[in-house]
Amino acid sequence: MPAPIRILTAVPICDGHDSAINTINLEFIRHGIEVVYLGFHRYVSDIVRAAIQEDVAAIGISSYNGGHIEFFADVVRHLKKLGASDIKVFGGGGGTITHDDAREMKRKGVDQIFFAGTPLTEMVAYVKKHYAKPRKARAKSNVDLTLARQLTEIEDAKGKVKNSKSKNSKRPKVIGFTGPGGAGKTTLIDELVLRFLKQDRQSRVAILSHDPSVVGEGALLGDRATMINSQDDRVFMRSMATRGQAGGLSPATESCLQLLAHSDFDYVIIETVGTGQEAMPFRNQLVDQTVLVMNPDYGARLQLQKIVMLDVADIVVVNKTDLDRAKAALSEIEHRLTQNKRDQQIVATVAKRHRDAGVDELFELITNSKSSVAAVSDRRNRKNRRSETAATSRKKS
Numbered sequence: 106m107p108a109p110i111r112i113l114t115a116v117p118i119c120d121g122h123d124s125a126i127n128t129i130n131l132e133f134i135r136h137g138i139e140v141v142y143l144g145f146h147r148y149v150s151d152i153v154r155a156a157i158q159e160d161v162a163a164i165g166i167s168s169y170n171g172g173h174i175e176f177f178a179d180v181v182r183h184l185k186k187l188g189a190s191d192i193k194v195f196g197g198g199g200g201t202i203t204h205d206d207a208r209e210m211k212r213k214g215v216d217q218i219f220f221a222g223t224p225l226t227e228m229v230a231y232v233k234k235h236y237a238k239p240r241k242a243r244a245k246s247n248v249d250l251t252l253a254r255q256l257t258e259i260e261d262a263k264g265k266v267k268n269s270k271s272k273n274s275k276r277p278k279v280i281g282f283t284g285p286g287g288a289g290k291t292t293l294i295d296e297l298v299l300r301f302l303k304q305d306r307q308s309r310v311a312i313l314s315h316d317p318s319v320v321g322e323g324a325l326l327g328d329r330a331t332m333i334n335s336q337d338d339r340v341f342m343r344s345m346a347t348r349g350q351a352g353g354l355s356p357a358t359e360s361c362l363q364l365l366a367h368s369d370f371d372y373v374i375i376e377t378v379g380t381g382q383e384a385m386p387f388r389n390q391l392v393d394q395t396v397l398v399m400n401p402d403y404g405a406r407l408q409l410q411k412i413v414m415l416d417v418a419d420i421v422v423v424n425k426t427d428l429d430r431a432k433a434a435l436s437e438i439e440h441r442l443t444q445n446k447r448d449q450q451i452v453a454t455v456a457k458r459h460r461d462a463g464v465d466e467l468f469e470l471i472t473n474s475k476s477s478v479a480a481v482s483d484r485r486n487r488k489n490r491r492s493e494t495a496a497t498s499r500k501k502s
């Protein structure tokens with residue numbers, strides 16, 4: 106079976122019209138295309154960086170803000186400048202793009218514009234006809250272009266590719282994030298990335314992010330749409346579809362990881378798809394540290410006995426602790442971990458909150474020291490006592 110076509114879609118800066126692209130994405134996926142969706146309100150540089158790292162065949166832009174002639178042309182120009190002019194640019198914007206505009210856009214290097222009233226099947230047929238060709242070798246390349254193409258080769262060979270190890274002796278720390286869908290893994294990773302980038306002005310971070318797909322079918326690779334801080338030249342992110350493998354990762358993850366681990370990164374983060382109770386995605390010493398991200402809404406306490414990752418995770422993050430049930434969840438999970446008698450840590454976070462103290466604590470655990478459940482709960486008790494004291498003195502005054 107040939108490897109799926111991969112494209113990237115996005116909506117330009119100062120444009121929130123994402124309804125059209127959401128519909129088009131779904132149609133592409135239904136027809137076996139893997140779509141990396143970058144989201145709306147995106148800069149040219151973010152789109153081009155993502156397209157290069159994801160090694161897509163084409164970029165589909167949906168533009169309604171009136172700036173399409175300049176924006177599309179800028180994407181083409183930027184791709185060329187970075188040695189990736191083989192990545193094609195196409196798109197639409199309903200009635201906001203006139204036929205005259207489209208002619209000018211094509212003169213500036215845009216591949217195709219779809220006007221209002223075009224059936225979705227026509228767009229799918231176009232993508233299949235024009236973007237399924239094998240990718241040609243590039244005349245000039247740079248680190249990210251080379252790495253991206255190597256990852257594609259590994260992925261398309263289902264991991265059965267020999268990695269050429271680089272001379273790089275530095276080995277990055279590899280951290281695996283897993284947990285149920287909707288627990289906030291991507292947001293948490295994005296907040297951690299911000300801290301990695303701030304901690305050291307030179308370091309680079311790689312992210313391997315997974316989304317589910319069935320063999321021979323398409324996939325919506327949408328984690329980039331949630332990322333803000335990771336839209337940075339010092340972050341190399343690759344979205345992978347599981348291509349039929351159960352358990353949270355893809356058949357090619359291990360080999361891709363080996364390649365990243367021998368490239369010039371300081372940290373490599375792997376995010377699994379949303380996993381179930383039985384999942385134990387990080388075997389064979391695949392990662393240096395495992396983080397299970399949960400939200401407080403896991404149901405009855407008994408459910409905790411069935412979550413295998415609670416036995417093996419190094420760190421358990423209870424995210425969304427601004428929710429009502431958080432306090433009970435934290436104490437139940439803490440109690441569950443104590444039964445394991447292992448040096449596991451528990452951290453409470455609200456990842457959606459910028460500068461969250463819990464995310465700081467997690468960052469510290471990942472980058473520095475290790476501390477036990479007891480130490481972390483000690484810290485939390487001290488913090489609680491401090492806030493209770495502050496509240497009492499506020500009441501008194």
Ligand code: B12
Binds near residue numbers: 169225
């Ligand atoms: C729905 C809509 C909204 C919704 C958006 C919901 C959402 N989340 O997307 C809401 C109500 C929120 C909205 C808000 C606004 N809107 Co509005 N909106 C529209 C509307 C009615 C439809 C656009 C649409 O989704 N069409 C459905 C798609 C599937 O069909 P299509 O557009 O014909 O596209 C075809 C092809 O071009 C192709 N295509 C489109 N994109 C892509 C991408 C790829 C990769 C491919 C292959 C193909 C493709 O697919 C279709 C196939 O038939 C248009 C008017 C119109 N009738 O077009 C105005 C319109 C786009 N909006 C407009 C404006 C001004 C605004 C606001 C600024 C209004 C305001 N003052 O607040 C805000 C801005 C919002 C923002 N944050 O950007 C103007 C833009 C004018 C301009 N650029 O010159 C329009 C044209 C209305 C008008 N006539 O004035 N809007």
